[in-house]
Structure formats: C-alpha cells, structure tokens
Amino acid sequence: MTRVLLHLGLHKTGTTSLQKFLEDNRAAIEPAAAILLPAQTREISRWAWRFHQLGDRDVLQVIREDFQQLLAALPLGDRDLIISDENLLGPMPRAQGADPYPHAATLIDTYRETLQILPKPPRLTVWLTTRDPQDWAISIHAHLARKIRAVRLTEDRDNFSARLAGNGFERTLTAIPAALPDLDLQVNGMEALADQPFGLAQVFVDFLNLPDNRMLRPATHHHRSPAPELIDRLIALNRSDLDEDALAAAKQAMLRGVPAKEYQR
Known part of the structure; x- marks a missing residue:
C-alpha cells in the first residue's frame, strides 16, 4: 500500500513555507517519499482553475489524464508520496461567494480516483491548513492587491476582508466531509502548529516517520505580507487609469523600493 x-x-x-521545507529537505525525504510540488503540478492546477470558472465536467477528464501522466512517469517504487499545491483546490478566493472553494470536494474526488492507477493501492490523507479567519482574509487581500498582472483589486481591505472572513472557510470544511464521508481529512490551524518542534511542517514530519529527524532543516517563513500603508498605495495604483503594462511597471517599481520594515511579520 x-x-x-x-x-x-x-x-x-x-x-509556500511548507513547500520550501520539502524542497530544502529533499535529500533526506526522498528515500522515504516522492515529492510533487507546484512546479510539477502546475498544469493540473490550471485545469482546476478552469473547472472553477466554467464548471464543465469535461475538464475533470483532462485533469485525470494529466494527473495520470504525471503519476505514470513518477519513479515511485516502494516509497510513499507527498503532493503539495494549494492551487489544486482552485484559485485564491476573491470574496465573491459564500463558499471560497465551491468545487473542493469534486476536485478532491477526482484526484482520489486518479491515484488509483498507482501500482500499489493508495491510502490517501488530504491535509488542509487554516488560520484565524480575519488574518486569513487580510492576507488574501494583501496578496491580491500586490499582484502585478491578471488581478486588479480595487476594493479596500476592510470591506473585502469583512466579507471574506464573514463567509470564512467553514462552508468548505463542512462540504468536503459531507460529500466524501469516507475521506481521511486532516485539518490543522497554523496557530496550533506553530508550537510544534517543526512548526507548520510537523504534519509532514509525522507522516514521514523518518528514523532520524535531526537531518531535517526546519521550516522558515516566506511571502510576508506588505504593511497596510503599502497595501493602500497599491490599491490606489489599481484604481488609477494606468493601462496594464504601465500599472505593472509602477507596482514593480513601488515594491522594489520598499524597505523590509514595511513588511509584516
């Protein structure tokens, strides 16, 4: 199995910090488990986004085919498998509906079905990380505000985050086990994991059950959010009449000139 x-x-x-942990520790992890990260699953996640946008179930078949090709080319042997890519759940929520991930259960079931092609029967655990809903909503707003292209967020932080936090992710966390009652689903809050020996990565470490964890480098924090004042300036740029190229250049110039102290810890 x-x-x-x-x-x-x-x-x-x-x-991102969790994926960096896996990348930094590949040499220690890969004898026990193969690793698939966003660089390998990007095409599948793009189709997951397309399914989110269109709801076309023919897209699910494309996801199955692409995932099957990826798994077939994986030299798994007797090892276990870790896959980490948040975009496989769908695009980053934009506070546009009551459920931030309305197709989560369908996508998970598609991945679970596709994993059956593995040479040995898979025993699947799906792992979701969460955080305080208000902090989560503010962090998503900051991320979308600083996107260089594709997203031109003009809504202020308070309105956006109040709506997203008000809807929250509880609907998603309820819908998945309701649709997939036999799924092994594990949910951990960032705050609870922070005190573990390996921080956010403790779930990976527990899953691997390596004979000596001293070889592992701890997870470090990545992608800190800009401070609120910087976000306000980025939103002002998004509200301007700059065309896409000029806006991208202006945002890149602004972010290049930002001192580290303007990023939240």
Whole structure:
C-alpha cells in the first residue's frame, strides 16, 4: 500500500513555507517519499482553475489524464508520496461567494480516483491548513492587491476582508466531509502548529516517520505580507487609469523600493 499525503492549502496558510521545507529537505525525504510540488503540478492546477470558472465536467477528464501522466512517469517504487499545491483546490478566493472553494470536494474526488492507477493501492490523507479567519482574509487581500498582472483589486481591505472572513472557510470544511464521508481529512490551524518542534511542517514530519529527524532543516517563513500603508498605495495604483503594462511597471517599481520594515511579520 502506498501512503499519499495530499496537501491542498488553504491559500495563505503557510503553503509556500511548507513547500520550501520539502524542497530544502529533499535529500533526506526522498528515500522515504516522492515529492510533487507546484512546479510539477502546475498544469493540473490550471485545469482546476478552469473547472472553477466554467464548471464543465469535461475538464475533470483532462485533469485525470494529466494527473495520470504525471503519476505514470513518477519513479515511485516502494516509497510513499507527498503532493503539495494549494492551487489544486482552485484559485485564491476573491470574496465573491459564500463558499471560497465551491468545487473542493469534486476536485478532491477526482484526484482520489486518479491515484488509483498507482501500482500499489493508495491510502490517501488530504491535509488542509487554516488560520484565524480575519488574518486569513487580510492576507488574501494583501496578496491580491500586490499582484502585478491578471488581478486588479480595487476594493479596500476592510470591506473585502469583512466579507471574506464573514463567509470564512467553514462552508468548505463542512462540504468536503459531507460529500466524501469516507475521506481521511486532516485539518490543522497554523496557530496550533506553530508550537510544534517543526512548526507548520510537523504534519509532514509525522507522516514521514523518518528514523532520524535531526537531518531535517526546519521550516522558515516566506511571502510576508506588505504593511497596510503599502497595501493602500497599491490599491490606489489599481484604481488609477494606468493601462496594464504601465500599472505593472509602477507596482514593480513601488515594491522594489520598499524597505523590509514595511513588511509584516
């Protein structure tokens, strides 16, 4: 039996730090478990986004085919498998509906079905990380505000975060087990994991059960959010009449000139 840990976010819950932990510790981890990160799963996540946008179930078949090709080319052997990519759950929420991940259960079921092609029967655990809803909403607003292209967020932080936090992610966390009652679903808050020996990465470490954890480098924090004053300036740029190229250049210039003290810890 192949154990599979599928880490799907949520967005802005330390996912980049967790993926960096896996990358930094590949040499120690890969004898026990193969690792798939966003660089390998990007095409699948793009189709997951397309399914979110269109709701076209034909897209699910494309996801299955792409995922099957990825798994077939993976030299798994007797190892377990860790997959971490928050975009496999769908795009980052934009506070546009009551459920931030309305297709989560359908996508997870598609991945679970596709994993059945592994040579040994998979034992799947889906892992979700969460955080305080208000902090989560503010962090998503900051991320979207500083996007260089594709997103031109003009809404102020208070209105956006109040709506997103008000809806929260509880609907998603309720909908997944309701639709997939036999799914092994693990949910951990960032705040609870922070005190563990390996911080956010403790779930990975526990899953691996390596004979000597001293080889592992601890997780470090990445993608700190800009301070509120900087976000206000970015939103002002988004509200301007600059065209896409001029806006991108202005935002890049602004972010290049920002001292470290203007980023929140």
